Amino acid sequence: METELRTLVDRAAIRWCIETLARGEDRRDAQLIGSCWWPDATYDFGVKAGSYDEYLDWVVPGSDAIANTQHVLGQSYIVPDANxxxxxxxxxxxxxxxxxxxxxxxxxxxxxxxxxxxxxxxEWRIARRVMLYDWCNDWGPSTDWASGLMGQPFPADHYAGHASGDFSEHFFTTVRP
Known part of the structure; x- marks a missing residue:
C-alpha cells in the first residue's frame, strides 16, 4: 500500500509540474517555467534544441511574431521508477x-x-524534453475578438486574454476562492 501511495503522489507532483510549465509558457513567466526544469536540463523541439537556458531565452519573452499561445494538456502516461x-x-x-x-x-x-x-x-522536475509532432493545422486569418465575441461587446477590457499582463495575473494575486 505504501508503494502504491508513493506512486500516486509522484504522479500528481509530475502532472502539477507539467501544468505549471504550460501556464508559465503561455504567460511567458520565467519564474514559473524555472520551477519546472532542472538548470542542467535539455530540450529538443525539432526546430530548436539545446540547454535549459537556451530554451528559456527562446520562450521568454517569446517571439514578437507570436502574440498569444495556449497549451491544452491531454492525458499523461507517467512511469516512475524506484530510482x-x-x-x-x-x-x-x-x-x-x-x-x-x-x-x-x-x-x-x-x-x-x-x-x-x-x-x-x-522535488520532481524535467531533465529532458522531446517534442513529437502529430499534426499541424493553419486555421487562417484570425478573428479580432479583443472588443467582443460573436457580435457582442465585452463589458470590460479584462475579458480579452494576452500572453502577459492579462486579468489572470490579477486573479492569482488578489482574488480569493
Whole structure:
C-alpha cells in the first residue's frame, strides 16, 4: 500500500509540474517555467534544441511574431521508477496567434511531450524534453475578438486574454476562492 501511495503522489507532483510549465509558457513567466526544469536540463523541439537556458531565452519573452499561445494538456502516461526517475508522455494541443504584418493568423499543433523527470531533494522536475509532432493545422486569418465575441461587446477590457499582463495575473494575486 505504501508503494502504491508513493506512486500516486509522484504522479500528481509530475502532472502539477507539467501544468505549471504550460501556464508559465503561455504567460511567458520565467519564474514559473524555472520551477519546472532542472538548470542542467535539455530540450529538443525539432526546430530548436539545446540547454535549459537556451530554451528559456527562446520562450521568454517569446517571439514578437507570436502574440498569444495556449497549451491544452491531454492525458499523461507517467512511469516512475524506484530510482527517482520517471518517463512521461503528455498529449498537447498548442494554439498560436501569429502576427504576420498583414493580419494575424491562427495555428494549432497537436503533439506529445516526451519528458524525462528526475526527483532531486524530493522535488520532481524535467531533465529532458522531446517534442513529437502529430499534426499541424493553419486555421487562417484570425478573428479580432479583443472588443467582443460573436457580435457582442465585452463589458470590460479584462475579458480579452494576452500572453502577459492579462486579468489572470490579477486573479492569482488578489482574488480569493
Amino acid at each position: 527517482d526517475h520517471a518517463k512521461c508522455e503528455t498529449h498537447v494541443l498548442s494554439y498560436h496567434r501569429i502576427v504576420t504584418g498583414q493580419g494575424d493568423t491562427d495555428m494549432c499543433i497537436g503533439g506529445r511531450y516526451l519528458d524525462n523527470f528526475e526527483r532531486r531533494e524530493g
